Amino acid sequence: MMKKQFVAGWLVMFGLSTGLYAEPASVSVVEKIVDVQHQLFSGPRPGLRSNHTKGIVVVGEFTPSETAKNISEASHLQTESSPAVVRFSNATGFPDIADNDPRGMAKGIAIRLDLGDEEYHDLVFSSVPMFPVSTPELFLEMLTAVSQSGPDVASPKPIETFLEAHPSAKRFVQHPKPFPKSFASLSYHGVNAFRFINAQGDAVYGRYILSPVEGEQHLDAETGKQQHADYLVNELPQRLQQNAVLMRLSVQLAGPDDEVNDATVIWPEDRPVVELGLLKLEAMHEDAAAFERATMFNPLALPDGIEISDDPVLRVRPAAYAISFSHRMN
Template identity: 30%
Template structure:
């Protein structure tokens, strides 16, 4: 997609946190709320996510609006097949369709300025099964419950008078929620990678694998085979708007890119229902397969544009855990998908041409 120049500005710590909240906003919400008028619903949560952006972008995703389509395949391992009977672990060459994206609700955001990067995949098994994944570069979530995330999203909405989140409101929220403080500390201190290709993407939620080893709670990550290279603040400031997408295309032109899918097995006492709680270091890890990406294509005309990467769609041999945030994601994903599809049907422009305000 074309990228118009945009002004770069320094932001305070709380504004930075607010941007991250907006970046991952579409991923976590409440479902089945139609039973009582005061209960959270997918529509109310999606409304709150939309309110974190000062500019609406009809026809685009409510979060992670800027992305690029990728295709490739997945090669399973014997170790993966022992953990789960899902067909993808027994096979090699399983087709993969995916999307690499940055956080935020603008499809014209500056790649190198986005703190959160994401990988979403669909694996189509030879047995007709389908597995959809949505992963992010942060290692844990910033809210311990659905209600807390709703509060966080509302706290990060911009003040009409300034167009920015209220730092005092954000600080008050963080003071009451240790998990939000822990997430903010990660966002402030973790090094920034200089490529989509050398970023690790984490599933965050726990799932249940069923195979020869019985039933096992796991969390997985996509660990890059490309070596990590840190991108400095000066490099991020100087980078072109489509830096990550352009860099990804250049790497793919030189050859395939690979990530090992690493399953971390839960140990005694590990909380599978709270994605804001990291599991202890030293838990057993198993390489269950490898994602191999070979091509990239603009999302405006690519096959990933109209896909809903609902992470509750899993194959046999994989089941959802008791994580309520994971269970809730499907409703908000569907709500966002329905809204943008209706907007496209009404003529929303999603060809990637920046609107007038993005060109200023």
């Protein structure tokens, strides 16, 4: 048990908030990724997610801005509003992890927009603006190194060796992961790029950003450590009883020389950011447990006007989600 907790500590620092998915040639790699995650998090657990297991579900609506039409002809960026279901979560596959546990500080958010006619669009973000590695194979190598780096293993442990050999993973570990005041007071990032096409056929690559309209709000380290284990999942319902929460969905546009197929690369801050609209969180989901059990978010559930990039991590994410979903339903 001690080894599993130690290993999970490494995992959370990597922000396993994104999970993965794969094309046919990579299915065996993705299956191994899911198996290692189960090993590290003492899973699988029937009815529960393999990763980002502890979460909270709210409902609301998304309303596009006028500038959104300049970026994409996607239907949810043209209509007045779209119903939304939003799930906030902690990293790791431990269902009872404390909201202020350092292992779970890479927070996640998944959004399902109802496009009508039984169609939907899913968006999956992380509070960390990058992924630690650029390919599924490297992700499996990283997870395997974590699993082999128990407290009794002498240094340099396999994960320490991996970090030194892969600077992007080391940058991820070192990236600040502050204690949020609320799930809704953090900014979230789509670490993978998509291709956006407007009605005139103009195409640009971009990455999503979701930010609180009132600005980010964090707790200092000492205050964060003193919070209740469920302080975030308790805070959000109380907040919504008082007022709706507004979050701004934007897209950062890639420059002509920016890397669009590598999720470890953060683009320069001077790249233009275009507002796509407002996400309004209004109430708690009335049957969150049933929704969570039955729902698999798929970042490649894309409407016309948004296309996948060649990022290998993005391309394998649905397969990992699907494998995890099958374990959840057993």
